[in-house]
Amino acid sequence: MTTAKEAPSIIPDFGEEETDRKICFIASKGTLDMVYPSLVMANAALMEGVETHIFFTFWGMDIITKKHMEDLQFTWLGNTAMHPPGKKMHMPQGLAGLPGMTGMATKMMKKQIADLDVPEVPEFVRMIADAGGHLWACKMSVDMMGLAKEDMIDEVEDVITATDFIELSDGGQVIFT
Amino acid sequence: MPVTTIAGADVTVDEEGFMTEYDEWSEDIATELASNIGIELGETHWQVIKFLREDYKEQGETPMLRRVSNVGGVSTKELFQLFPKKPAKKMSYVAGVPKPHGCV
Numbered sequence: 380m381t382t383a384k385e386a387p388s389i390i391p392d393f394g395e396e397e398t399d400r401k402i403c404f405i406a407s408k409g410t411l412d413m414v415y416p417s418l419v420m421a422n423a424a425l426m427e428g429v430e431t432h433i434f435f436t437f438w439g440m441d442i443i444t445k446k447h448m449e450d451l452q453f454t455w456l457g458n459t460a461m462h463p464p465g466k467k468m469h470m471p472q473g474l475a476g477l478p479g480m481t482g483m484a485t486k487m488m489k490k491q492i493a494d495l496d497v498p499e500v501p502e503f504v505r506m507i508a509d510a511g512g513h514l515w516a517c518k519m520s521v522d523m524m525g526l527a528k529e530d531m532i533d534e535v536e537d538v539i540t541a542t543d544f545i546e547l548s549d550g551g552q553v554i555f556t
Numbered sequence: 557m558p559v560t561t562i563a564g565a566d567v568t569v570d571e572e573g574f575m576t577e578y579d580e581w582s583e584d585i586a587t588e589l590a591s592n593i594g595i596e597l598g599e600t601h602w603q604v605i606k607f608l609r610e611d612y613k614e615q616g617e618t619p620m621l622r623r624v625s626n627v628g629g630v631s632t633k634e635l636f637q638l639f640p641k642k643p644a645k646k647m648s649y650v651a652g653v654p655k656p657h658g659c660v
Contacts, residue, residue, distance in 0.1 A: 390573050506632055509631065509633045510633075
Protein backbone atom coordinates (compact mmCIF):
# COMPACT_ATOMS: atom_id res chain seq x y z
CA MET A 380 0.00 0.00 0.00
CA THR A 381 1.32 3.38 -0.84
CA THR A 382 0.42 6.54 0.95
CA ALA A 383 0.39 9.53 -1.26
CA LYS A 384 1.42 12.69 0.49
CA GLU A 385 0.44 15.11 -2.16
CA ALA A 386 -0.85 17.89 0.02
CA PRO A 387 -0.15 21.15 -1.75
CA SER A 388 2.07 23.57 0.09
CA ILE A 389 -0.12 25.78 2.25
CA ILE A 390 0.94 29.38 2.44
CA PRO A 391 -0.81 31.66 4.94
CA ASP A 392 -2.75 34.51 3.49
CA PHE A 393 -1.17 37.61 4.95
CA GLY A 394 -3.51 39.76 2.94
CA GLU A 395 -0.75 40.86 0.64
CA GLU A 396 -3.07 42.47 -1.88
CA GLU A 397 -2.99 46.08 -0.82
CA THR A 398 -5.69 46.70 1.74
CA ASP A 399 -7.20 50.15 1.73
CA ARG A 400 -8.44 49.70 5.26
CA LYS A 401 -7.76 52.69 7.46
CA ILE A 402 -8.60 53.23 11.12
CA CYS A 403 -8.67 56.62 12.83
CA PHE A 404 -8.95 56.89 16.58
CA ILE A 405 -9.99 60.02 18.41
CA ALA A 406 -8.37 60.00 21.86
CA SER A 407 -10.26 62.50 23.98
CA LYS A 408 -9.61 61.30 27.54
CA GLY A 409 -6.59 61.65 29.76
CA THR A 410 -7.42 59.29 32.61
CA LEU A 411 -5.16 56.28 32.72
CA ASP A 412 -7.96 53.75 32.17
CA MET A 413 -9.32 55.63 29.18
CA VAL A 414 -6.08 56.11 27.24
CA TYR A 415 -5.34 52.42 26.83
CA PRO A 416 -8.30 51.48 24.60
CA SER A 417 -7.15 53.60 21.66
CA LEU A 418 -3.46 52.75 22.21
CA VAL A 419 -4.06 48.99 22.39
CA MET A 420 -6.35 48.97 19.37
CA ALA A 421 -4.11 51.28 17.33
CA ASN A 422 -1.17 49.00 18.05
CA ALA A 423 -3.18 45.93 17.04
CA ALA A 424 -4.29 47.62 13.81
CA LEU A 425 -0.66 48.38 12.94
CA MET A 426 0.32 44.75 13.53
CA GLU A 427 -2.32 43.83 10.98
CA GLY A 428 -0.88 46.19 8.41
CA VAL A 429 -3.75 48.67 8.64
CA GLU A 430 -3.09 52.39 8.11
CA THR A 431 -3.62 53.91 11.56
CA HIS A 432 -4.12 57.46 12.81
CA ILE A 433 -4.74 58.84 16.29
CA PHE A 434 -6.16 62.33 16.72
CA PHE A 435 -5.51 63.61 20.23
CA THR A 436 -7.99 66.15 21.54
CA PHE A 437 -9.01 67.75 24.83
CA TRP A 438 -7.83 65.67 27.79
CA GLY A 439 -6.33 63.20 25.34
CA MET A 440 -3.64 65.84 24.71
CA ASP A 441 -2.00 64.70 27.95
CA ILE A 442 -1.05 61.44 26.19
CA ILE A 443 1.35 63.30 23.87
CA THR A 444 2.34 66.20 26.12
CA LYS A 445 5.83 65.71 27.57
CA LYS A 446 4.91 67.24 30.90
CA HIS A 447 1.93 64.97 31.53
CA MET A 448 2.30 61.73 29.59
CA GLU A 449 4.23 59.98 32.33
CA ASP A 450 1.85 61.01 35.02
CA LEU A 451 -1.67 60.04 33.93
CA GLN A 452 -3.95 59.22 36.83
CA PHE A 453 -6.83 56.92 37.58
CA THR A 454 -9.76 57.47 39.94
CA TRP A 455 -12.86 55.39 40.49
CA LEU A 456 -14.83 58.48 41.44
CA GLY A 457 -17.94 58.35 39.28
CA ASN A 458 -17.14 54.82 38.12
CA THR A 459 -19.62 52.47 39.80
CA ALA A 460 -18.08 49.46 38.04
CA MET A 461 -14.98 49.67 40.20
CA HIS A 462 -14.62 46.64 42.40
CA PRO A 463 -11.50 45.02 43.80
CA PRO A 464 -10.29 42.26 41.43
CA GLY A 465 -12.33 39.10 41.89
CA LYS A 466 -14.59 40.54 44.65
CA LYS A 467 -18.34 40.96 44.52
CA MET A 468 -18.26 44.35 46.18
CA HIS A 469 -18.05 47.92 45.03
CA MET A 470 -15.58 50.47 46.24
CA PRO A 471 -17.45 53.22 48.11
CA GLN A 472 -17.58 56.33 45.95
CA GLY A 473 -16.86 58.64 48.89
CA LEU A 474 -13.60 56.85 49.59
CA ALA A 475 -12.26 57.81 46.16
CA GLY A 476 -12.42 61.48 47.08
CA LEU A 477 -10.12 61.17 50.07
CA PRO A 478 -6.60 62.60 49.77
CA GLY A 479 -4.11 60.10 48.38
CA MET A 480 -6.72 57.75 46.92
CA THR A 481 -6.11 58.74 43.31
CA GLY A 482 -2.41 58.13 43.74
CA MET A 483 -3.06 54.75 45.29
CA ALA A 484 -5.57 53.67 42.64
CA THR A 485 -3.19 54.84 39.91
CA LYS A 486 -0.33 52.86 41.36
CA MET A 487 -2.47 49.73 41.55
CA MET A 488 -3.68 50.05 37.99
CA LYS A 489 -0.17 50.70 36.69
CA LYS A 490 1.00 47.54 38.39
CA GLN A 491 -1.79 45.48 36.87
CA ILE A 492 -0.93 46.83 33.41
CA ALA A 493 2.79 46.18 33.91
CA ASP A 494 2.03 42.62 35.06
CA LEU A 495 0.50 41.99 31.64
CA ASP A 496 3.74 43.21 30.07
CA VAL A 497 1.89 46.13 28.52
CA PRO A 498 4.06 49.25 28.34
CA GLU A 499 3.46 52.52 30.16
CA VAL A 500 1.99 55.34 28.12
CA PRO A 501 5.18 57.12 26.92
CA GLU A 502 6.77 53.90 25.65
CA PHE A 503 3.47 52.76 24.13
CA VAL A 504 2.97 55.99 22.18
CA ARG A 505 6.50 55.84 20.79
CA MET A 506 6.05 52.18 19.91
CA ILE A 507 2.95 53.09 17.89
CA ALA A 508 4.85 55.85 16.09
CA ASP A 509 7.73 53.45 15.36
CA ALA A 510 5.25 50.98 13.93
CA GLY A 511 4.14 53.63 11.47
CA GLY A 512 1.11 55.05 13.31
CA HIS A 513 0.28 58.68 12.58
CA LEU A 514 -0.17 60.96 15.59
CA TRP A 515 -2.04 64.25 15.27
CA ALA A 516 -2.73 67.00 17.79
CA CYS A 517 -5.97 68.96 17.80
CA LYS A 518 -5.54 72.65 16.99
CA MET A 519 -8.39 73.85 19.18
CA SER A 520 -7.00 71.95 22.19
CA VAL A 521 -3.48 73.23 21.55
CA ASP A 522 -4.76 76.82 21.44
CA MET A 523 -7.01 76.36 24.44
CA MET A 524 -4.23 74.87 26.58
CA GLY A 525 -1.62 77.31 25.31
CA LEU A 526 0.66 74.53 24.07
CA ALA A 527 3.49 74.82 21.57
CA LYS A 528 4.86 72.08 19.32
CA GLU A 529 7.86 71.76 21.69
CA ASP A 530 5.53 70.81 24.54
CA MET A 531 4.57 67.69 22.64
CA ILE A 532 6.67 64.67 21.75
CA ASP A 533 8.48 64.79 18.41
CA GLU A 534 6.47 61.85 17.11
CA VAL A 535 3.43 64.11 16.72
CA GLU A 536 3.31 64.82 12.99
CA ASP A 537 1.36 68.04 13.07
CA VAL A 538 -1.27 70.16 14.74
CA ILE A 539 -4.41 69.90 12.65
CA THR A 540 -7.97 71.24 12.71
CA ALA A 541 -11.15 69.24 13.01
CA THR A 542 -11.71 69.81 9.31
CA ASP A 543 -8.27 68.39 8.49
CA PHE A 544 -9.13 65.33 10.53
CA ILE A 545 -12.42 64.81 8.71
CA GLU A 546 -10.50 65.02 5.45
CA LEU A 547 -7.76 62.62 6.45
CA SER A 548 -10.21 60.08 7.84
CA ASP A 549 -12.08 59.94 4.52
CA GLY A 550 -12.79 56.33 3.65
CA GLY A 551 -11.55 55.09 7.03
CA GLN A 552 -13.22 53.81 10.16
CA VAL A 553 -13.42 56.37 12.94
CA ILE A 554 -13.45 55.30 16.59
CA PHE A 555 -14.04 57.79 19.38
CA THR A 556 -12.49 56.96 22.74
CA MET B 557 -3.06 18.28 10.62
CA PRO B 558 -1.92 18.37 6.99
CA VAL B 559 1.60 17.30 6.16
CA THR B 560 3.38 19.17 3.42
CA THR B 561 6.84 19.06 1.90
CA ILE B 562 9.06 22.05 2.49
CA ALA B 563 12.71 22.11 1.45
CA GLY B 564 12.56 18.35 0.88
CA ALA B 565 11.31 17.57 4.40
CA ASP B 566 7.89 16.47 5.65
CA VAL B 567 6.46 19.25 7.73
CA THR B 568 3.25 19.31 9.77
CA VAL B 569 1.30 22.52 9.43
CA ASP B 570 -2.05 23.85 10.61
CA GLU B 571 -4.85 24.83 8.24
CA GLU B 572 -3.29 28.27 7.74
CA GLY B 573 0.14 26.88 6.92
CA PHE B 574 1.92 27.59 10.23
CA MET B 575 4.25 24.83 11.39
CA THR B 576 2.98 22.97 14.44
CA GLU B 577 6.01 20.85 15.37
CA TYR B 578 8.84 22.88 16.86
CA ASP B 579 11.44 20.22 16.12
CA GLU B 580 10.60 19.81 12.45
CA TRP B 581 11.99 23.28 11.73
CA SER B 582 15.36 23.80 10.04
CA GLU B 583 17.16 26.77 8.55
CA ASP B 584 16.46 25.46 5.04
CA ILE B 585 12.76 25.33 5.85
CA ALA B 586 12.87 28.88 7.20
CA THR B 587 14.50 30.07 3.98
CA GLU B 588 11.74 28.47 1.93
CA LEU B 589 8.94 29.71 4.20
CA ALA B 590 10.36 33.22 3.93
CA SER B 591 10.56 33.05 0.17
CA ASN B 592 6.92 31.83 0.11
CA ILE B 593 5.95 35.22 1.49
CA GLY B 594 8.46 37.21 -0.54
CA ILE B 595 11.18 37.69 2.05
CA GLU B 596 14.87 37.04 1.46
CA LEU B 597 16.52 36.38 4.82
CA GLY B 598 19.42 38.57 5.85
CA GLU B 599 21.53 38.72 8.98
CA THR B 600 19.01 40.61 11.09
CA HIS B 601 16.16 38.35 9.98
CA TRP B 602 18.15 35.43 11.36
CA GLN B 603 18.79 37.27 14.62
CA VAL B 604 15.02 37.73 15.02
CA ILE B 605 14.22 34.16 14.04
CA LYS B 606 16.76 32.72 16.47
CA PHE B 607 15.48 34.93 19.26
CA LEU B 608 11.91 33.86 18.58
CA ARG B 609 12.84 30.18 18.68
CA GLU B 610 14.95 30.44 21.83
CA ASP B 611 12.42 32.61 23.63
CA TYR B 612 9.55 30.31 22.66
CA LYS B 613 11.48 27.35 24.01
CA GLU B 614 12.20 29.10 27.31
CA GLN B 615 8.90 30.88 27.87
CA GLY B 616 6.49 28.46 26.21
CA GLU B 617 4.88 31.21 24.16
CA THR B 618 5.76 33.31 21.16
CA PRO B 619 7.05 36.76 22.17
CA MET B 620 5.16 39.84 21.06
CA LEU B 621 6.90 42.60 19.10
CA ARG B 622 7.72 44.62 22.20
CA ARG B 623 9.65 41.75 23.71
CA VAL B 624 11.47 41.06 20.46
CA SER B 625 12.57 44.68 20.44
CA ASN B 626 13.32 45.14 24.17
CA VAL B 627 14.87 41.74 24.84
CA GLY B 628 15.80 40.53 21.36
CA GLY B 629 17.42 43.84 20.46
CA VAL B 630 15.79 44.59 17.09
CA SER B 631 13.75 47.80 17.09
CA THR B 632 10.06 47.98 16.20
CA LYS B 633 10.91 50.12 13.18
CA GLU B 634 13.36 47.53 11.89
CA LEU B 635 10.90 44.69 12.47
CA PHE B 636 8.37 46.43 10.26
CA GLN B 637 11.04 46.78 7.57
CA LEU B 638 12.22 43.17 7.83
CA PHE B 639 8.76 41.62 7.93
CA PRO B 640 6.57 44.24 6.25
CA LYS B 641 2.96 44.94 7.20
CA LYS B 642 2.37 42.06 9.63
CA PRO B 643 5.66 41.50 11.43
CA ALA B 644 4.33 39.48 14.38
CA LYS B 645 2.61 36.89 12.20
CA LYS B 646 5.25 36.76 9.49
CA MET B 647 8.22 36.31 11.80
CA SER B 648 6.52 33.52 13.74
CA TYR B 649 5.56 31.81 10.48
CA VAL B 650 9.19 31.77 9.32
CA ALA B 651 10.52 30.80 12.77
CA GLY B 652 8.17 27.82 12.96
CA VAL B 653 6.48 28.93 16.19
CA PRO B 654 2.76 29.64 16.80
CA LYS B 655 1.30 33.06 16.12
CA PRO B 656 1.62 35.27 19.21
CA HIS B 657 -1.54 35.46 21.31
CA GLY B 658 -1.08 38.60 23.39
CA CYS B 659 -2.87 41.89 22.74
CA VAL B 660 0.23 44.05 22.85
